[in-house]
Structure formats: structure tokens, C-alpha cells
Amino acid sequence: MSAEDVKEKGQVEHGELVDLKADAKLADYKADAMEAELAEHTMTVMEAVRAYPMACFWAFVMSFTIIMESYDVFLIGNFIALPAFANRFGEFDVANNKFFIVPKWQSALQMAGQLGALIGVFLAGPLTSRIGYRWATLLGLMLMNATIFIMYFANSLPVFFVAQLAEGLPWGIFIANAPAYCSEIVPMRLRAPATQVLQMFWAVGSIIVGAVTFVYNGHPDVNAYKIPIALQWMFPTPLAILLYFAPESPWWLVRHGRHEEAAHSVERLGRKSKLNSGETVALMRRVIELETTVASPTYVELFKDTDLRRTLIVCAVYAGQNLAGNLIANQAVYFFEQAGVSTHLAFALGLITSALQMVFVMLSWGLTTYFGRRTLYLWGTGVNVALLVALGVAGSVAASTASSLAQASLGLIISVLFTFAAAPVSWCIIAETSAIRLRPLTTGIGRASYYIIEIPCIFLGSYMLNPTGGNLGGRCGYVWGATGFICWISAYYFLPEMKGRSYRELDIMFKRRIPARDFKKTEIKVEEDS
Template sequence: MGGKLSEVTAQPVDTKPRGTSIDGGLDDALQFEHSLSFWQACKLYPSAIGWSTFVSLGVIMLAFDPQLLGNLYAMPKFQEDFGYLYDGAYIISAPWQTGLSMGNPVGQVVGALVAGYPMERYGRKWTFGVCVALTAGLIFIQFFARSLEVLLAGELLGGLVLGCYAVIAPAYSSEVCPLAIRGILTSYVNLCFVMGQLLANGICAGTSKLTDHWAYSIPFALQWFWCLIIIPGLLWVPESPWWLVRKGRLEEAETVLRRLASEKVNVKQTLAVIVETDRLERELEMGSTYWDCFKGVNLRRTEISIGVYCTQVLSGIYLINYGTYFFQLAGLPTEDAFSMGIGFLAVGFVGTLVSWPLIIRFGRRTIYNSGLFFLIVLQLIIGILDCIPGRPTSVIWAQSSLMLIWNFFYDISIGPVCFVIISEASATRVRSKSIALATAAQGALGCIMTVAIPYMINPDQANMQGKLGFFFGGLAAVCFVWAYFRVPETKGRTYEELDILFERKVPTRAFGDYVIEGGSHEGAFQD
């Protein structure tokens, strides 16, 4: 994965102030970026890794909330306090499940689009801080809710803020780390999603046996835990150096780069690359507004970001929010359903960890497309099994087991790789806006699924059970065709090189092998 650490860091660090230093050392800086292996980058940028993972904690809160609701629908005490009797058992009606679950996807749509403005005007750090403070306040509504109406208000308001974290985390991670660890730190966002969901399942499994309101009040209260961890650390979070450069605050950007890297890194050369990339994008008239995301070559880049994020929804990821309830309706006892729900997400946790060496070795396109293909096959098998007459117990357990395998393949492929692609496909000047648009599009589809899934799985509605495999398998097949022709390989490319590849309209399947003649900052428009 590269030479020894001493070989790639034994460069003289230029300590002279250089008014023209932005151009000086560019080739050295780019060569240094490309020469770093994953482990070398980890040794040289421990602070960048730490702060990237810290800001991504917001995603855990984002994932915890909808997963919590999905578990509450299967919790006996919550069903009794908020539901109604149906066929001898308490259930939450499909319309109320839809309304309550709508808070998160609606929040992703509105919150993501709103987040793009303060992120660009005030920076990533302060936008993140305000969101955490608002989340801490809005949890009070959920905690003290004793009616579906009040809980609905808490979910909708909380969702508006939670949606911002889906934009802040990948944008920040992609802008504070070097090329060699960019894929891992942006895919870590997916691990945070899994951790939030896993924690919600585990906590609900533990409190579901309580016979008073604490069965569901404790899970709501535990959301404050993350706020208590994040708020004290906000004073020390470094701002994105890319954002500082766009604001013309080069001295502050250099100071931040020194905080993010070890003393062995020539941060002046790193700053030179950032400034040169920003200059190139201004020369290419990339712009920095939502409208600019749809102009010229940015249209293709925005399409890729939106497409890979929406594929998550269309392939069936929203079933995770109803995982425990789905297993319960499939015929498993309540205790086994909660255990299966925990196992479902534990497998996803392991899958995301497994994805990291794959991302380093194989890149983005191959993993994304291969994983999506396996998801289609597994969904169709689940649907076929549901057609067996009488659905014996062995079939129910087989379907549940296949769902675990499905989640494993999801979390080694389109789950984590999506966040890598949306961070790399977008131009740096419109990154926050591009990720916001992708998040909003995914949230809009999530709203549709939030309305549809309760009606598809509830026993008093369509009661489709495992036949959902045909539905999501078919949608995933359409996404696979799109991804094969549209998702390029972005592994090993600096942001400047990606700008050049998109500007030259390099075909999707040629991205990985395309050679940029000469220095990447020279002759950007010449083949």
C-alpha cells in the first residue's frame, strides 16, 4: 500500500511565508497524497480521524430516532397506551404509524435543504453546534408525550433538525481528511447509522418488558446522552479548511490544517492543493448555489449523488426501521422478534467494518454494483419462500435469516459506499448543497415508503409479509441498471482530478483507468 512512512514524509517542511506559495509545491503535494497508504495516513492524521468521527456522532442520533419508533410499534406497553384492540391484541393503526414515522424523512427533506445555507455561510462547526442544542431541547417533547398527537409534534420538529446531520457529517469528513482515508471516514457515516439503530434495538429490547410508561420513556431520555457528549466538545472542533479557503481565510485554514495533521506533514502544500482546486472550480464556473448543482457538468455529478442515495431506499432499507415489527408479524414470538432485530443490526455493524478493506482494495463502483446485485437476488428468494403454502415455521426462520444476510450485503456495499460516492462525486464548492439535495431526495422517497410500508405489512391492511421481497427486489433491479451505466470509479482521485474527469466528460466505465497527462493542475481542458 505504499512505501515506508519515513520515505513519504521525509520532505522538507517549508516554513517561509510565500505569497506565491499556492502554486509552489503543488506537484509535490499531489505526489504525497497519492503515495500515502491507509496506515500511513492514519499515523499522520490522527486528529483529523478523531474530529471526523466526533462530528459523525450526530448521525447516531439521526438513526436512533426512527429505529426507536419502529421498535415501539412492537412494544406491548406502548401498544397498550397508544394503540387500540384488534383481533384480541393492541396495535398502533397504520395511519398513526405513518404519521409518527414521517418525522424523520420529512426532516431529511426540509432539514437537509435548510442545512445547506448555514453550512455555507457560518461553516460546518457552528451549524453542527446549533443543531445539537436544538435536538437537546426537542427531546423534551418526546419524553413527556402521553398522546399520539404530542408525540407526533415532537417527531416532526425533531426530524427537521436530525435531517441536518445527514448533510453535515459526510461533508465535514470529506473535507478534513487526506485521500488515503477519505473513503473510510465518509463510509463511517453508515456505521453511525447502524450504531444508532443497533442501540435503539438493544435499549428497547431491554425496556420492553417493563409494565409502566418507562418502557418507552427511558429510550426517549437516552437520546440526551449524545447531546451531553457532543456539546462540551464543540469548543474544540476545527472548522473545515475547505470552507475557510472559500471564505478567503487562508491563515485560519493553515492553522486548522496544522491541528488536523502531524508535524511531519507540509500543511502549506496541502493548503496549496485546496486553493488550487477552489481556483479551478471557479474557473470552471462551478458556482455555490442549489441552482449551480444542476448547471453544466454539475448536473451529472448531482444525478450520481441523488441516484446512489435514493437506491438505498428503493432497495428496501426502510424495512430496517420496522425490523422488529416485521419479524413479529412474520410469526416470531415478541422476545425472538426483538432478538432478531438486534442480530439484524449487529450483522450490519460487522458488515460495515468488513466493507472498509474492500473499499481500500476494490474502490467504489465494483463494490456498489456487486452488492446491489446480491441484494436483488436475496429479496427475490425471500419473496419466493413466502409463496410456499401454509408458510411453515421453517420458512419463517429462513426468511428472517435471509433478511440478516441481506443486511450484511447492504452494509458491505451500497450502505457505506453511498456516503463515499456522494462526497467524492460533488464539486467542493457545491458539496454541502449537493449532499443536501441527495439527502432531500432520499428523504422524499423515504416519505413515500413511510406511508406505504405500514399499509403493506400491517395485518389489518395488505399483510404482504415476505412478498415485500418481490416489491423491493424489482425496484433494486431498476437501480442496478442505472448504477451500471452511471456510477463511476472515484477511488484514488483528488478532488481536482475528479473536477477534470467530469469536465472532460469521461465515460462512466473509463473513469478508473483514465490517465490525466501531466500535472493535474495543468492543462485541465486538454486530452
């Protein structure tokens, strides 16, 4: 045998040895991933809490950022009904002998923040994909501090509009990042409560606003609206200090090939004695490598192949929040006034509504965990549609004390039940539906659809309620009942059940194009990759 033959034979044997080592490494890696996934499937909710206590804490902290959007959304809604604000910036209504904010400015003020947030969510996706959830959120918090100054010193409605527009930019970052981050740092069993806590903090923001404006609604001076504006500074700096010490999402770190940092992040999120960080990172690597393409994630990819279906589900669920009762909840105080109750009672009912919403959101955690996302969304939306039609009927009868109280009561019940089922479960659906590698972009584009639907709905809602506009009062229930019914039909045919599914299983089921109503009964084996 010649020297060249010996050399060639050695190269072949070396190549075969390398291939064998690579196959062995891949087998070990997949075995670790399978072990981690089986552990998550067998873990109970309480076991998950004990294994990942710090993940629960950091999900709680990140969710707190939602208070800032909630606070300002409800603040502007309450300012429209606030006598001191109307006296300073409104026009006099001779028929009712009081000042009011004209419909075009009611709508403009309420949609300005949403317009800014629409811009913010488009910025959030690429920003977060590049620098991570933690640094993107810190940047938003610092920007929030600056934009509050504009609103505090505003002395005209156009300046208030600009202030709201500017504040909306960081809202977009918070609302895009929070559900994605919360869903990525907790194990499967905690995804529902970790994302639904966002709705609870939305209610907390409205409670704070309701309490402050309830106290100041009788004050005739500028403090009636200046002090509630200044209280916004309570949130950004303390949250920024806390989040500076937060761990980055291990999924984000794995997406960027930083596996050792991801393992360290997993250890910071859970108890070392109750988890194997190496196996957990292997699980993440398996999912991400199944999803990975040559190209970097882009918005265009959201609308290709099976990702189009996932994007449409997220967009539809987000948009549906505005079409099945949410606007009545956001304009609760003004709705109560137009239903015929006194201003003081309207603010009191608004505060009661917000407090009940927080309680019912917490009750929804268990329902979503044990009954599933699809089931709760369908039942919650269906009940709300029936109540909205009942509200329309109550608003159609002759004006009387009884009809006013019926409308106010139904408005309160609709606002509360919306946060018991459809609203909180939406956050869970949004966080679970998107592919991991596209998650920052998907949550951003999904929230954009929310604002795109909300902005015209705000104009419509304000027009319907305003006495110088449509003056429909409770009859607006017919309109929102009809749009809510469309949401229910769409969810019945297109919303899959994702309860108890790993991200790998969801990837496979979407790639197989399994019909939404068959998700629950489809079996995916732990060793399957496609």
C-alpha cells in the same frame, strides 16, 4: 527622449515586472499544489493515519452525530412493535387478540422525522456555507436537546408526530454536514473509511435502541417507552462540548479566503513533522480556484452544466438506499413479527441484526479502499436483489414454521449485507462526487432526495407488512427486489469509479464529460488544470 516618453517606458517596464512577479508567484503556488497532490497519491493508508491522527479523531466525533437520527428512526420503528406503546396508543385487534398501531399512524410516525429532516437539509446547505460545519453542527445539537422534551412529554400520537417532525430539523443538519466534513478533513486514502464510519454509527444507534427496547419490551407501563426516549439526552451535550474544540474544515476556510486559518487547521489535523501545511493549502486553493465562478454558490447552480450530472449521481445513490433493502433493515423488528416469530424473539433478532451490521460495516472499509466504490456498490446491490427475490419466494409458500424461519433469516441477511456493501459505500460516493465549492448544498439536496423517496416508501412498506393492510410479509421482497434491480441498472451505466482520485482529477473528468465506465482507465496528469 522626452520626459513623457521616459515616464511611459518606466510604467511599461514596471507593469511587465509586476506580471513577471505574478507569473512566478503562480508557478510557485502551482508547484506547491502539485507536490501536495503527489504526496497524497503516494501515501499508503497507514501512512495517512500516522500523518493525520487528529483528522481521524474529529471525523469519528462528527460521525457520532448520526447516532441521534439512527437512534430515533429505529426507536419509532420498535415502538410500533412495543406492546406497552401499542396498549397506550393503539386499537384492539379482535382477530389477533392484541392492541396494534393502525397503519396510517405507523406510517405517519415513521415519516414525521424524515419530513422534518427534509426541511433541515435544505436549511443546512446555506447555513453551513455561511457559518461553517462546526457552528452549524453545534446549533443543531442545541436544537436537538430542546426537541427531545416534546417527545418525552407527548401523550398522544399527534404530539408524537409533532415531536418527530421537530427532531428531524437537526437531523437534517447532521446528515448533510457529517459526510462532507469527514471527507474534507482527511487525505485521499482515508476518504472511504472516514465517510463509511457514518454507517457504523447508524448501526450503533440501532444497537442501543435494540438493547433498550429488548430489556423493556415486556414492561407494561409507560417506562417501556419513556426511558428509551430520555436516553436520547445522552448524546447532544457531550458532543457539543467536543465539537466546540474541533477545527473547521480547511477546505471551507479556503473557500472563504482564510488561508492562514486553513493552514492552522491542517496543522491541527495532522502531524507537523509529516506534512507541509503551506503545500496542502496550495492544493486546496488550486482546486477551489478551478471551480470558482463570479456568483456565490446557489441551489440553482447544482442543476447547471456538468454539476447537474454530479447532483443526479448523489441524489440517485441517496434515493437508492431506500429501494434496495434499507426499509427492511429499518423495520427489522416489525418485519420479524410479521414473518411469524414471537415478539421477544423479534426484538432479539433485531438486536443481533444491529450488532452484525456494525461488524460488517467495519469489514467494508477495507473492501472499499482496495476494490473501489463502483465495484462494491454493483456487487452489493446485485446480491441484495437476488436475496430479496428469494425472500419473496419464501413468503409465497404455505405458512409454516419453516417458512417463517426462512423469511426471518433472509430478512436478517438482507439487513446485514445491505450495511456490508451498498450502504457504507454510498457515503463515500456522496462525499466524493460533488464539487468542493458546492459540497454543503449538494449533500443537502442529495439527502433531500433520500427523504423524498423514503416518505412514500414508508407508507408502502408499512401497508405491505401490516396484517390489516397488504399483509404481504416476505412477499414484499418482490417489490423491493424490483426497485433494487432498477438501482443496479442505473449504477452500471451512470456511476463512475472515484477510487484514488484527487478532487482536481474528479473536477477535470466531470468537465470533460467522461463516461462513467471510462473513469477508472482515464489518466489525468498532475499539471493539467482542465
